Amino acid sequence: MTNTRAEAFAPATMANIGVGFDILGLAISGVGDTVIAEWGDGEGAQLTRIEGDGGKLPFDAAQNVTTIAANAVLRQVGYRGGVRLSLLKGLPLASGLGSSAASAVAGAVAVNALLGEPLTREALLPACLEGEAAVSGYHADNVAPSLFGGITLTTGVALEDIQRLPVPLGVHFAFVTPNVEVRTAEARAVLPAQIPLKQMIHQTGMVARLVDAIYRNDLQALALAMEGDVVVEPARAHLMPYLYEARALAKANGALALVISGAGPTLCAVCEGAQVAQTVLDALQAFYGQKGLQSSGRVAQIAERGATVKLF
Amino acid sequence: MTNTRAEAFAPATMANIGVGFDILGLAISGVGDTVIAEWGDGEGAQLTRIEGDGGKLPFDAAQNVTTIAANAVLRQVGYRGGVRLSLLKGLPLASGLGSSAASAVAGAVAVNALLGEPLTREALLPACLEGEAAVSGYHADNVAPSLFGGITLTTGVALEDIQRLPVPLGVHFAFVTPNVEVRTAEARAVLPAQIPLKQMIHQTGMVARLVDAIYRNDLQALALAMEGDVVVEPARAHLMPYLYEARALAKANGALALVISGAGPTLCAVCEGAQVAQTVLDALQAFYGQKGLQSSGRVAQIAERGATVKLF
Numbered sequence: 007m008t009n010t011r012a013e014a015f016a017p018a019t020m021a022n023i024g025v026g027f028d029i030l031g032l033a034i035s036g037v038g039d040t041v042i043a044e045w046g047d048g049e050g051a052q053l054t055r056i057e058g059d060g061g062k063l064p065f066d067a068a069q070n071v072t073t074i075a076a077n078a079v080l081r082q083v084g085y086r087g088g089v090r091l092s093l094l095k096g097l098p099l100a101s102g103l104g105s106s107a108a109s110a111v112a113g114a115v116a117v118n119a120l121l122g123e124p125l126t127r128e129a130l131l132p133a134c135l136e137g138e139a140a141v142s143g144y145h146a147d148n149v150a151p152s153l154f155g156g157i158t159l160t161t162g163v164a165l166e167d168i169q170r171l172p173v174p175l176g177v178h179f180a181f182v183t184p185n186v187e188v189r190t191a192e193a194r195a196v197l198p199a200q201i202p203l204k205q206m207i208h209q210t211g212m213v214a215r216l217v218d219a220i221y222r223n224d225l226q227a228l229a230l231a232m233e234g235d236v237v238v239e240p241a242r243a244h245l246m247p248y249l250y251e252a253r254a255l256a257k258a259n260g261a262l263a264l265v266i267s268g269a270g271p272t273l274c275a276v277c278e279g280a281q282v283a284q285t286v287l288d289a290l291q292a293f294y295g296q297k298g299l300q301s302s303g304r305v306a307q308i309a310e311r312g313a314t315v316k317l318f
Numbered sequence: 319m320t321n322t323r324a325e326a327f328a329p330a331t332m333a334n335i336g337v338g339f340d341i342l343g344l345a346i347s348g349v350g351d352t353v354i355a356e357w358g359d360g361e362g363a364q365l366t367r368i369e370g371d372g373g374k375l376p377f378d379a380a381q382n383v384t385t386i387a388a389n390a391v392l393r394q395v396g397y398r399g400g401v402r403l404s405l406l407k408g409l410p411l412a413s414g415l416g417s418s419a420a421s422a423v424a425g426a427v428a429v430n431a432l433l434g435e436p437l438t439r440e441a442l443l444p445a446c447l448e449g450e451a452a453v454s455g456y457h458a459d460n461v462a463p464s465l466f467g468g469i470t471l472t473t474g475v476a477l478e479d480i481q482r483l484p485v486p487l488g489v490h491f492a493f494v495t496p497n498v499e500v501r502t503a504e505a506r507a508v509l510p511a512q513i514p515l516k517q518m519i520h521q522t523g524m525v526a527r528l529v530d531a532i533y534r535n536d537l538q539a540l541a542l543a544m545e546g547d548v549v550v551e552p553a554r555a556h557l558m559p560y561l562y563e564a565r566a567l568a569k570a571n572g573a574l575a576l577v578i579s580g581a582g583p584t585l586c587a588v589c590e591g592a593q594v595a596q597t598v599l600d601a602l603q604a605f606y607g608q609k610g611l612q613s614s615g616r617v618a619q620i621a622e623r624g625a626t627v628k629l630f
Contacts, residue, residue: 029523159530161523169530169539200512206521206549211341211473213522217529218471218481227481237518 009317012043012119016112016313018097019104020179020274021147023157024232024239024265025212031158033151033309034103034181038096041072041112043120046090051076051117058095063109071106072113075137079117082133083124089117098302100190101183102268107148110137115153115313127153127312128165135163142190148268155312157220173308174223180256180275180287181267182303184294188245193269196241208236229262229276239266246270248297252290259289280305321629324355324431328423328625330409331416332491332586333459335469336544336551336577337524343470345463345621346415346493350408353384353424355432358402363388363429370407375421383418384425387449391429394445395436401429410614412502413495414580419460422449427465427625439465439624440477447475454502460580467624469532485620486535492568492587492599493579494615496606500557505581508553520548541574541588551578558582560609564602571601592617 017038023030046052051073053065067073072093080089091113097103114133118125134149142148150158150168157171212234219227243249246266252273253264260282261275275290277283283305294301329350335342358364363385365377379385384405392401403425409415426445430437446461454460462470462480469483524546531539555561558578564585565576572594573587587602589595595617606613 026522026526028519029526159523159526161520161527169527171530197515200514201518202512203509203549206513206518207340208473209518209522210338210525211471213526214338214341214471214529215473215481217526217533218483221529221533237515 008122009120010044011318012116013040013316013318014043014112014116014119014313015040016108016115016152017155017309018108019148019151020102021104021268022238022266023216024263025209025216025235027235027238028145028147029160029213030216031147031151031160033155033312034179035307035309037103037304037306038152039105039108039112040094040096041109041116042092042094043076043116044090045120046088048088049086051080051089051091051113053093054090055092056095057093059099062099063093069140071110071137071140074140075110075133076113076117078133078136079114079125079130083121085121089120091116098183100187102188102266102270102272103181103183104148104152104268106141107134107138107152110134111149111152111313113137115315119315119317131165151312153312155310157308159217171217171220173310174220174225174228176278177225177228177308178277178280178283179306180261180277180283180290180303181272181306182287182290182294182301183272184247185300186247186271188269188271190269193242193245196245197238198241201237205237208234225262225278232265232276233263242266242270246273247299248293249273252293255289255293256286259286261286320434321432322356323630324428325352325628325630326424326428326431326625327352328420328427328464329467329621330420331460331463332414333416333580334550334578335528336575337521337528337547339547339550340457340459341472341525342528343459343463343472345467345624346491347619347621349415349616349618350464351417351420351424352406352408353421353428354404354406355388355428356402357432358400360400361398363392363401363403363425365405366402367404368407369405371411374411375405381452383422383449383452386452387422387445388425388429390445390448391426391437391442394441395433397433401432403428410495412499414500414578414582414584415493415495416460416464416580418453419446419450419464422446423461423464423625425449427627431627431629443477463624465624467622469620471529483529483532485622486532486537486540488537488590489540489620490589490592490595491618492573492589492595492602492615493584493618494599494602494606494613495584496559497612498559498583500581500583502581505554505557508557509550510553513549517549520546537574537590544577544588545575554578554582558585559611560605561585564605567601567605568598571598573598
């Protein structure tokens with residue numbers, strides 16, 4: 007028990023990466039949630055502080071994804087003491103940036119770090135999934151990149167179902183989040199239950215091209231493949247204000263592609279180079295402003311590393 | 319007009335590679351069709367000899383895929399003389415080994431070679447597709463690997479829709495073709511018109527894993543992904559005699575996976591090493607024999623090169 011405090015930062019993530027619905031995700035550099043874990047009284051992990059959530063997140067340990075994940079870790083290692091947690095939200099809720107996954111991952115990683123890392127990073131996966139499940143379902147498409155970093159292919163929730171892909175060089179993103187609410191449940195409800203076989207063939211082809219482009223570091227092919235979704239985006243487009251106008255504007259300003267980040271409403275413009283991404287971001291935010299929509303935005307890259315730890 | 323004769327050998331191909339329905343294909347080493355082109359009288363390409371087809375293929379230049387492809391090349395380059403063709407079938411018809419594609423590719427490549435290669439290999443694609451279309455539809459999934467070699471990802475029929483993937487090392491196949499007829503039209507008719515979204519997610523995930531496994535040269539992952547098809551194989555399984563028994567037997571003899579080659583009835587066992595493949599092939603052929611089915615079989619690898627040419 008040498009540490010008095012452990013701080014974990016878990017990156018925001020973009021699920022789907024365009025066409026890879028429910029199977030692909032990537033970690034976003036420079037934005038994420040922080041959880042600070044300190045020794046506490048009693049038993050189990052309790053949240054004593056939440057910042058940056060606008061008062062929306064519950065403190066109840068049985069309901070907050072951070073404490074659910076943290077307590078799953080404590081249970082897993084058989085630790086019976088108390089831990090106090092502070093959650094500092096660094097990204098907006100329900101915005102398509104993996105907010106709940108980042109909170110769960112930061113909680114699990116912080117507690118594990120405070121305890122002196124009894125569990126490997128891989129062994130934290132079930133605890134993180136348990137936290138994520140409380141809000142977004144038992145899926146690894148956001149949790150895996152936040153925990154492990156880079157781009158992950160997730161065909162299930164077991165470790166052997168998670169494969170890291172290489173991180174292409176030179177990709178910069180402009181993420182812009184308009185101030186509208188898109189609930190994940192609604193974004194799921196609008197999806198078709200059945201799709202034509204032809205569309206399946208198209209989707210498999212585009213996903214194959216996306217993985218191929220990632221390995222070949224071919225940004226043009228990457229962008230084309232990301233935008234190749236004919237199933238999910240058309241079903242959700244009406245939930246994203248001005249999606250097609252935003253895409254056209256982003257491209258007019260040099261973006262290679264624009265896709266919905268996760269279930270939205272955040273949009274992600276894919277650019278070659280940070281300067282293009284900044285130009286695109288400025289244009290998109292100005293455009294939303296003209297339409298009377300407030301927005302937040304940032305330029306980012308793919309984060310090679312997943313959650314990081316600082317010990318005190 | 320320096321050549322008096324050009325001989326082209328176009329490899330057999332396996333479309334789908336398991337889970338990659340309509341988008342993936344690979345060239346098979348050592349088996350294929352040969353077309354011999356010689357100067358002739360009159361105008362256009364005419365077949366004067368067909369061997370190895372059991373008398374089933376038409377000599378009519380407007381109906382045979384070889385002459386359709388060859389004449390498309392002559393038209394493309396504006397050559398108005400006559401060419402005599404001999405077609406030597408090296409693979410069984412309608413067996414799931416890309417028979418029509420190999421005949422079309424060999425015809426186009428042979429005529430182009432006789433003329434002194436006025437067209438690049440890439441420029442022959444439309445002529446080959448025109449031949450293939452006469453029998454199997456306007457698809458590139460068999461034509462592309464036969465023409466270009468290796469493993470190809472085909473998301474359309476234009477050159478920019480065709481991407482070569484790396485060829486993993488150490489993969490050996492046992493191909494066994496039972497003496498039953500599976501017509502491609504029937505194999506298509508049994509497919510579902512609509513599929514559940516969940517199955518699409520599964521198929522895209524498995525295709526992504528297949529491309530990833532190809533790039534990482536991970537044969538275990540390759541085999542798992544190839545067999546991950548939950549849409550096409552279940553719909554077609556009843557057309558392939560003893561499919562599941564054959565799979566179990568192949569694995570009991572060391573195969574990593576077994577899939578339907580193209581639209582069948584050829585089955586392809588995926589093995590690590592030539593000796594395992596031979597053992598698996600022997601076991602499968604003995605098994606079919608016990609069931610009263612004649613079969614042909616061969617051990618093969620992925621052919622790095624597409625159609626090859628000899629000049630005389």
